[in-house]
Amino acid sequence: MRVSNALIKKTMHEAVAAGSGSRLVAIGAAALVLASAGFGAAFGELPGARPTQSEGAARNVSVSHLSNHFVFPLLGKELRTTAGSDIGRIAEVLVDGWGRPRAVVVSIGGFLGLGMREVAVDWRALRFFQWGKQEMAVAAIDPDQLARAPQYKANDKSVPVVSPSDTGYGP
Amino acid sequence: MDTASGAEVGAPGRSLRALDWLNFFIADFQTGFGPFIAVYLTSVGWNLEAIGLVLSAGTISAMASQVPAGALVDAVPHKRGIAAAAIAAIAISALLIAGLPLFLPIVAAEILHACASALLGPAIAAISLALVERSAFGERLGRNKRYSAVGNALAAALMGATGFYVSNSAVFILTAIMAVAALGALAAIRPVDPPPARPAAAPPDPARSPVRPFWRVLRDRRLVIFCACVGLFQFANAAMLPVAASQVTERAGTLATLLIAGGMIGPQLLTALLSPQAGRAAERWGRRPLLLIGFGAVPVRSLLFATVESPHIFLLIQLVDGIGAAVFGVLMPLVVADIAAEAGHYTLALGVVGLAIGIGATLSTAVSGIVADRFGDPAAFLVLAAAGACAMLLVGTLMPETKPPPPPRQAPQKVPC
Numbered sequence: 001m002r003v004s005n006a007l008i009k010k011t012m013h014e015a016v017a018a019g020s021g022s023r024l025v026a027i028g029a030a031a032l033v034l035a036s037a038g039f040g041a042a043f044g045e046l047p048g049a050r051p052t053q054s055e056g057a058a059r060n061v062s063v064s065h066l067s068n069h070f071v072f073p074l075l076g077k078e079l080r081t082t083a084g085s086d087i088g089r090i091a092e093v094l095v096d097g098w099g100r101p102r103a104v105v106v107s108i109g110g111f112l113g114l115g116m117r118e119v120a121v122d123w124r125a126l127r128f129f130q131w132g133k134q135e136m137a138v139a140a141i142d143p144d145q146l147a148r149a150p151q152y153k154a155n156d157k158s159v160p161v162v163s164p165s166d167t168g169y170g171p
Numbered sequence: 172m173d174t175a176s177g178a179e180v181g182a183p184g185r186s187l188r189a190l191d192w193l194n195f196f197i198a199d200f201q202t203g204f205g206p207f208i209a210v211y212l213t214s215v216g217w218n219l220e221a222i223g224l225v226l227s228a229g230t231i232s233a234m235a236s237q238v239p240a241g242a243l244v245d246a247v248p249h250k251r252g253i254a255a256a257a258i259a260a261i262a263i264s265a266l267l268i269a270g271l272p273l274f275l276p277i278v279a280a281e282i283l284h285a286c287a288s289a290l291l292g293p294a295i296a297a298i299s300l301a302l303v304e305r306s307a308f309g310e311r312l313g314r315n316k317r318y319s320a321v322g323n324a325l326a327a328a329l330m331g332a333t334g335f336y337v338s339n340s341a342v343f344i345l346t347a348i349m350a351v352a353a354l355g356a357l358a359a360i361r362p363v364d365p366p367p368a369r370p371a372a373a374p375p376d377p378a379r380s381p382v383r384p385f386w387r388v389l390r391d392r393r394l395v396i397f398c399a400c401v402g403l404f405q406f407a408n409a410a411m412l413p414v415a416a417s418q419v420t421e422r423a424g425t426l427a428t429l430l431i432a433g434g435m436i437g438p439q440l441l442t443a444l445l446s447p448q449a450g451r452a453a454e455r456w457g458r459r460p461l462l463l464i465g466f467g468a469v470p471v472r473s474l475l476f477a478t479v480e481s482p483h484i485f486l487l488i489q490l491v492d493g494i495g496a497a498v499f500g501v502l503m504p505l506v507v508a509d510i511a512a513e514a515g516h517y518t519l520a521l522g523v524v525g526l527a528i529g530i531g532a533t534l535s536t537a538v539s540g541i542v543a544d545r546f547g548d549p550a551a552f553l554v555l556a557a558a559g560a561c562a563m564l565l566v567g568t569l570m571p572e573t574k575p576p577p578p579p580r581q582a583p584q585k586v587p588c
Contacts, residue, residue, distance in 0.1 A: 111331055111431040112205070
């Protein structure tokens with residue numbers, strides 16, 4: 001799973017920057033803004049592999065190359081069921097203190113944004129594929145079940161996470 | 172379109188029809204803003220925190236700009252110019268959103284849109300008032316609301332389809348196109364814009380009486396009471412559809428999108444049917460009976476949401492919103508025009524009422540969110556219902572009738588001073 005490697009690298013990088021505790025940390029553009037104060041540029045692009053070259057003191061930096069075929073930014077990506085129907089869009093990645101991704105927050109449902117809900121999906125329910133030139137995020141989750149899940153709230157102490165239904169994928 | 176020149180003899184039918192279409196297109200392009208921005212920003216990779224930040228910037232600037240915008244429209248004699256500038260600004264902000272989904276451009280677009288919208292409402296009301304006789308203003312507002320409701324319904328369907336089949340950013344391109352169409356409609360209005368067209372002895376016209384000090388209208392007791400009424404109304408009303416729609420998503424699963432679309436479009440169609448009647452009835456029977464009906468619809472709807480579980484009944488309950496929206500959309504600008512009839516500064520008073528609406532709506536979302544978190548959605552609906560009942564009570568007890576006494580019909584119209 002090269003993808004998770006890329007994400008783990010990225011998320012560890014940021015979890016450290018944001019002061020990692022043992023609780024889940026929501027990473028994303030806003031954290032980047034606070035950390036780097038480089039406003040506009042922080043949005044729009046999501047670096048898959050940041051630690052490449054930096055000029056100046058870059059002598060001792062070890063550069064590793066992630067395979068350029070299949071790494072992709074996750075935020076904003078459409079999440080689909082294993083049958084290929086839409087679930088929603090990935091709006092956050094939640095990581096723990098070790099930098100391990102634990103869940104994604106998905107915006108589901110609604111019409112023109114009205115009635116949209118955010119729910120967290122267990123990371124272990126996710127798989128990533130490449131379909132032609134299109135990367136796909138797929139979850140072994142029943143969308144109707146997901147809709148009934150408690151809403152994700154950024155400030156809550158514990159995050160209700162929908163786990164994979166028993167349809168083949170083990171953890 | 173057939174009744175354009177009935178009671179409305181103040182301006183040629185062509186201008187009045189152009190005003191119809193202006194209202195239609197304004198409602199069209201305003202549909203893309205609102206909660207859809209969150210969908211769009213999520214799809215371009217924004218996280219929830221950043222989206223929340225941007226939406227709050229929009230809410231705050233909308234509230235902060237209401238009164239200054241009303242004052243500006245009040246002070247500038249050329250209302251069509253203001254309306255044109257505001258529509259152009261909204262088109263620009265739509266293009267910014269579609270083309271540059273980065274933090275600063277989006278914040279700028281949200282603020283620009285909020286301020287422009289705050290100008291647009293009062294400007295349209297002032298333009299409408301300038302086009303018709305004072306006694307036909309209620310009917311005119313009814314037509315305005317009819318066309319904006321139809322515009323809302325069509326735009327919701329069109330933009331929903333565009334977002335689904337084309338792309339999310341195409342929705343904002345469509346928004347900009349609608350804004351250009353609105354500019355075309357605006358340009359077709361040839362009003363009695365420079366004031367001298369009317370005899371000075373005509374009944375006091377709230378749109379233009381600049382000699383009176385502005386604080387007189389602000390100290391009008393009726394305006395204060397009305398602000399409290401509409402503030403409470405919005406407190407009861409604003410969060411109801413979002414909470415109910417989120418409940419539908421929860422309960423109806425994959426069918427929810429269609430149900431919510433129906434719950435958004437259905438009441439607009441009812442509003443389109445009812446609002447001209449509301450305008451006419453307000454001119455005939457007075458404002459208070461209409462206000463009581465419209466305000467009464469809110470707690471009824473809220474209680475129904477609190478008790479009925481089925482997501483399919485949601486569609487029916489939402490229809491009740493059509494009554495409230497028709498009455499509110501027509502009566503709000505009408506009552507303010509009544510209040511400002513003597514002291515003038517109509518659009519300034521509209522701005523003050525707009526601020527009350529903004530505060531009510533913001534508190535509605537915040538309070539219902541907290542209550543729903545702690546005690547569940549039914550409790551939130553009960554709180555909203557209680558607030559709606561208070562608003563209705565306030566209209567029933569403190570709010571006086573504002574309909575002006577019928578003037579001697581024939582005499583003052585044609586007699587020059």
